[in-house]
Amino acid sequence: MTQETQTSLVVISAGTSDPSSTTLLANQVATRALNEASGRQISMVTQTIELRRLARDITDALVTQFISADLQQALDLVRDADALVVATPVYKAGASGLLISFFQVLDNDLLIGTPVLLAATAGSARHALVVDEQLRGLFAYLRAITVPTALFAAPEDWGEGMAQRVDRAVAELLALVAGGFREAVRNNVWTSYQHHYGSAGGAELAIDLDTDLMRLATGRG
Numbered sequence: 001m002t003q004e005t006q007t008s009l010v011v012i013s014a015g016t017s018d019p020s021s022t023t024l025l026a027n028q029v030a031t032r033a034l035n036e037a038s039g040r041q042i043s044m045v046t047q048t049i050e051l052r053r054l055a056r057d058i059t060d061a062l063v064t065q066f067i068s069a070d071l072q073q074a075l076d077l078v079r080d081a082d083a084l085v086v087a088t089p090v091y092k093a094g095a096s097g098l099l100i101s102f103f104q105v106l107d108n109d110l111l112i113g114t115p116v117l118l119a120a121t122a123g124s125a126r127h128a129l130v131v132d133e134q135l136r137g138l139f140a141y142l143r144a145i146t147v148p149t150a151l152f153a154a155p156e157d158w159g160e161g162m163a164q165r166v167d168r169a170v171a172e173l174l175a176l177v178a179g180g181f182r183e184a185v186r187n188n189v190w191t192s193y194q195h196h197y198g199s200a201g202g203a204e205l206a207i208d209l210d211t212d213l214m215r216l217a218t219g220r221g
Contacts, residue, residue: 007177009033010081011048014088014099021121023050025153026087029117033085033170042178049074051098058098061105075106083115083177084144087151090122090130103138109195111144113185115176117169119151128152143193145181147172 011030015022030046037044051058057071067075078084088096116139118131131150139146149169153162176182 007042007044007082009044009046009083010077011085014051014096016052022087022089025119026085029085032166036170051102058101079110083173085117087119090120090127095134111142113182114144115173116144116146117173118146121153125154
């Protein structure tokens with residue numbers, strides 16, 4: 001990858017406070033990625049999506065399927081990203097519902113082959129496995145590729161050890177970016193992916209919803 005090729009790194013933070021330790025960790029990763037990319041002659045730009053600013057829009061999209069202009073802009077950034085940094089706080093031994101909801105709004109094809117670095121923050125080290133146990137499965141379903149090193153920060157983790165772990169995760173992310181994994185997958189084997197989902201295997205799209213029975217079932221008389 002040459003200096004003329006511009007790479008887009010999109011940071012997605014589900015932190016809800018301001019300032020947020022989750023966003024702080026995500027920004028630390030982005031800064032390290034920019035520095036490392038420059039050293040590898042990769043021209044990289046970063047953009048940040050703070051989900052707390054889109055909370056109402058995400059909820060509306062889930063309930064009504066209406067996508068606001070601001071949410072659409074965020075979805076477009078994710079669609080066009082060469083790599084993602086996804087960071088979540090941990091609540092009640094689980095990833096943020098806001099984060100999960102955002103990715104449930106995404107079209108299933110948007111992240112195919114996209115390298116993703118996962119990160120989480122929590123008030124206790126007891127939640128250290130949330131990323132591996134809960135988030136990797138989500139991104140596997142979306143056909144993204146998560147880097148092997150996940151980042152987790154409890155209050156006692158903000159030190160030299162975290163910096164080393166960030167370096168390792170960033171190196172893995174940039175290796176996938178520089179290797180052109182996303183482009184190779186989309187250019188060469190795109191048609192071999194399943195591009196529809198649903199318990200009916202896509203047949204539900206052929207159901208006629210405008211019969212008398214279906215109108216009655218959906219409350220339309």
